[in-house]
Structures are given as C-alpha cells and as structure tokens.
Amino acid sequence: MATGTExxxxxxxxxxxxxxxxxxRHLRTDRWWLAPALTAGGLLAFVVYSTWxxxxxxxxxxxxxxxxxxxxxxxxxxxxMRGGPNWEIFGxxxxxxxxxxxxxxxxxxxxxxxYYRKAYYRGFWASPPACAVAEPHKKYSGETRFPLILQNIxxxxxxxxIPVAGILTYDTVLAFRDEHYEWGHxxxxxxxxxxxxxxxxxxxxxxxxxRHIIGGRLKHFSKHPVRYRLWSWVGKLNERHTVLAWASLIxxxxxxxxxxxxxxxxxxxxxxx
Amino acid sequence: MSSYTAAFKVWRGDADGGExxxxxxxxxxxxxxxxxxxxxxxxxxxxxAVRWNCxxxxxxxxxAEINGRPRLLCMTRMSVFSREETITVTPLRAFPVVRDLVxxxxxxxxxxxxxxxxxxxxxxxxxxxxxxxxDVERSQEFRKCIECFLCQDTCHVVRDHExxxxxxxxxRFLMRVAELDMHPLDAAGEAGLDRxxxxxxxxxxxxxxxxxxCTEVCPEGIKITxxxxxxxxxxxxxxxxxxxxxxxxxxxxxGAED
Numbered sequence: 367m368a369t370g371t372e373x374x375x376x377x378x379x380x381x382x383x384x385x386x387x388x389x390x391r392h393l394r395t396d397r398w399w400l401a402p403a404l405t406a407g408g409l410l411a412f413v414v415y416s417t418w419x420x421x422x423x424x425x426x427x428x429x430x431x432x433x434x435x436x437x438x439x440x441x442x443x444x445x446x447m448r449g450g451p452n453w454e455i456f457g458x459x460x461x462x463x464x465x466x467x468x469x470x471x472x473x474x475x476x477x478x479x480x481y482y483r484k485a486y487y488r489g490f491w492a493s494p495p496a497c498a499v500a501e502p503h504k505k506y507s508g509e510t511r512f513p514l515i516l517q518n519i520x521x522x523x524x525x526x527x528i529p530v531a532g533i534l535t536y537d538t539v540l541a542f543r544d545e546h547y548e549w550g551h552x553x554x555x556x557x558x559x560x561x562x563x564x565x566x567x568x569x570x571x572x573x574x575x576x577r578h579i580i581g582g583r584l585k586h587f588s589k590h591p592v593r594y595r596l597w598s599w600v601g602k603l604n605e606r607h608t609v610l611a612w613a614s615l616i617x618x619x620x621x622x623x624x625x626x627x628x629x630x631x632x633x634x635x636x637x638x639x
Numbered sequence: 640m641s642s643y644t645a646a647f648k649v650w651r652g653d654a655d656g657g658e659x660x661x662x663x664x665x666x667x668x669x670x671x672x673x674x675x676x677x678x679x680x681x682x683x684x685x686x687x688a689v690r691w692n693c694x695x696x697x698x699x700x701x702x703a704e705i706n707g708r709p710r711l712l713c714m715t716r717m718s719v720f721s722r723e724e725t726i727t728v729t730p731l732r733a734f735p736v737v738r739d740l741v742x743x744x745x746x747x748x749x750x751x752x753x754x755x756x757x758x759x760x761x762x763x764x765x766x767x768x769x770x771x772x773x774d775v776e777r778s779q780e781f782r783k784c785i786e787c788f789l790c791q792d793t794c795h796v797v798r799d800h801e802x803x804x805x806x807x808x809x810x811r812f813l814m815r816v817a818e819l820d821m822h823p824l825d826a827a828g829e830a831g832l833d834r835x836x837x838x839x840x841x842x843x844x845x846x847x848x849x850x851x852x853c854t855e856v857c858p859e860g861i862k863i864t865x866x867x868x869x870x871x872x873x874x875x876x877x878x879x880x881x882x883x884x885x886x887x888x889x890x891x892x893x894g895a896e897d
Contacts, residue, residue, distance in 0.1 A: 393706060
C-alpha cells in the first residue's frame, strides 16, 4: 500500500508538467486503504476456500442436503442423490471433481459482475486503489481491450445464473425431507439452504444486466407499464447489490461448509421437526 | 460562539511550480472551508487565487481538493475536521493549474462540445414538447449536475493518465450521453445518430472500469455509475456485443428502445 511519501514520478498523471506541483501521489489523511484491503482479504478467503472445496470431490452430500458447489452434479462420478440433481451429461470420462463443471457459471457471473469488478479492480489491481489516490500503472486501457473487453458478456452469465439458482431452489425444496427421504421434515440445514437461496436469488435479480433487460433498455416506460413496475422493483434491489453480493457469497460458502460438516460426520444436523 | 485557530496548508504557485504553504487562521462555529480561504485572503494572503461564486453548492465553481479529496470548498464544513488536524487545500490535480487554487478546466468544455445536443422530434415545435414523468425522470436525475467537474477530477482514467484525455469524455459527459439517450423525445436515432454506439466508439465508454469514484465525490448525490454509466454500458453491449439483441431487432424490424 502506498503511504503517499514516495518520490514523485515525472510527467505522468498527477505529476504531469502542467498540473500543480505536488510531490505525494495523494494527500488523503483518512484510512483509504482499509476498504480495498478488507475487500481483497474477503475475496481471497473465498477463493482459497472455494478452490479447496471445488477440488475436494468429497463430503458434499448428506441426505437430504447437497452442497451448492456440487449442484447440479453433471458427471457419473457424482454421489447418487435420491431425487436430487444427478444429471450425468458428461458421463464417465470426466474424472475430476464434478463441481468444476458447474462452478464455471456462477464464477463467471460474479467475475463479470459490475460490483465485483469495482471490488477487484480496486482491491487487487489498484486501478485505482481508492478515489484520488494515484494508481501505480503507467498505462491504462480499461475495458477496451482483451481480456477485459470480455466483461461485456456479463448478461450471458446472468442468463446461466437463472437456471443454476432454479436448481438450487429445487435442492432447497428437497431439503424438506429427512435423512430417510420422508417429506415434511426440516432441519437446521434446511434453514441454512433456505437463507442461502433467498440471498442467491436476491443477488441474481439485483444484477445490473437484469435491470437493463427487464426495462432499462426501454426509452418509453409509459408504453410498457408492467416492465416499468418490474424495473422499479429491480432498481430497489439493485441499490443493495453490493450488500447482496457479499451476503450471498458468504451464505453460499456457509451452506457448503454446513453440508461438509454434516457429510464428514463432524456435526449432526439438528432436526426441527 | 466559539473560535479556534486552525492549521492550514494551502498550495500556492502556478504552472512553473509551487508549494504547500502553512497558515494559522481563525475558525468560527458554522464556517465552511471557503470562509477560511476568504479569511486568508483578507488577512494573510491577499493575492491568493480561488474561483468561487454562489457559496451555496449550486454553481460548481469552488471545486478543490481538501485533505486529498475532491470537494466543494463551500460545502465542506469545518466541523467535520478535528481542531488539531492540519487541513490541506490544493487545486484539482487532474487539470492544468493556472494559479493557486484555480485550474484550467477547459478540457471539460471541449468534451461537452463533442456530445451532439438534443435532437428535437420531427414535426413538434418548441413549446409543444409533451412527455410523461415516468419517461423523463431518469434523465432528470442527471440534470441536477452543477458542472463542478469533481467527477472528472477524481476519475483515474484521466487523472492518472493524461494520454487518455483525447479518447475519454469522462463520467460527466458520458452521463450527458446517457441523459440524451434515455430522453423520451430525443430523436437522434431518426436523424441517423446512434448515441449508444457513439458512447462506445467516440466517447471512450470502455475506459470506464466502474470503480465509482465519480459517484463518491458528486456533491449532488447523482448515482452516476449505477444510473448512467452502467446502463449506458449495457446499451452499448446491445449494439456491439449481443448477437441476440441484434437478431431480435432485425426480426422485429424496430429499435430495441421503444
């Protein structure tokens, strides 16, 4: 992190020849580094955890709960889940963890999300590290060139996020069974999955691309009253997109961790009824 | 009413050079930073240059950087600082300095001229424009802009990379493009002007990496990133990167934005 006392660079950015001759690259006195540091730390923690769990290929199913990292399970090497999301599209040739087949979609959705872009551009790439704090890069082309021009496909990842959220909803419904697959039961895990799916949907629907597709692209709302109403609702959720991004990221990790604890025998799922 | 003496550092100089100078100056309850700058002019530095006008946060003249943050001098209360704090005031650091706290913001006027103005609908005379509130309210948010250029100053695309100034209009003028593109009566499309495509191809929308500093510094509280830049990026995607939208428009033979 910059301290603001580094020697000035010559003829670039805030040290350009025509600009006010001020040595430090910023004069901020507040803890501007805290937010990007916390963001980077939080995202890094999730990346480490999810990488471990995605490659683990174990302890992701404890009837009736399936980890959101492994649903739907698209290879033959998946654990059989009665009534659950076992669709062996990839057959037996897939030898790696089946989580890798499905996680690419939520990963792409979050990686191209407008909020997460801000978070990792600031937190990891210091572009900029904070407002009015000079970035360390000599050149900047933003999202005009490969690979960052690919951020423009965010809406396609949004399209894939909808069926994924639908399948996780199905998993949550299946969680209203007991370990013998009898319906009408509920455990602590059911609550965990329920909270998770509500947050996943809220994050998905509050997406900026969703807001655009629902109604943002229209020029005359008065000609499309239903879409205008939907756009207004999505807009209200969209204002909380940052909070929902973090809440759903944490909830999906916690849901997976809960299933891991139950599946590995470290914890017994308390049955509520 | 209580008074105290505050420590200030104010940048003095011009295009040939300058430095932060120390001042000890009286502060009274209820004052803003611009009051203190005026007191400095009256008592210690009569030739201190500062641009100001309304003292009410509506003219956008007194933009500067206070403790490194782009702010309006007249809307920054002294009560937000502790009495022991040294307050540093510098000119905007993204634009060429003229003298002391005054910068040359003509970059912004050049960029403003590059955005084609409102295209009146054919057959409707001035004074006969009618539109529904729900159709025009998105554009109205952007009309709150007071042209203080704090968003332009803080945007790292031009602040940290002088070479991008030619290609990038900056958040204020991309917001202007969004305002016109969302305007229910703007007939640019019928006149052969595609504002979405122009935002991408001519005004450098792709340079924006939506890190929201423009929104953070806006004294009018305009949600520049969420309500103007991101929707404009999505509209540009409709034009440039989404084959399904392109195909849908071809099949239906009409614009997607009706």
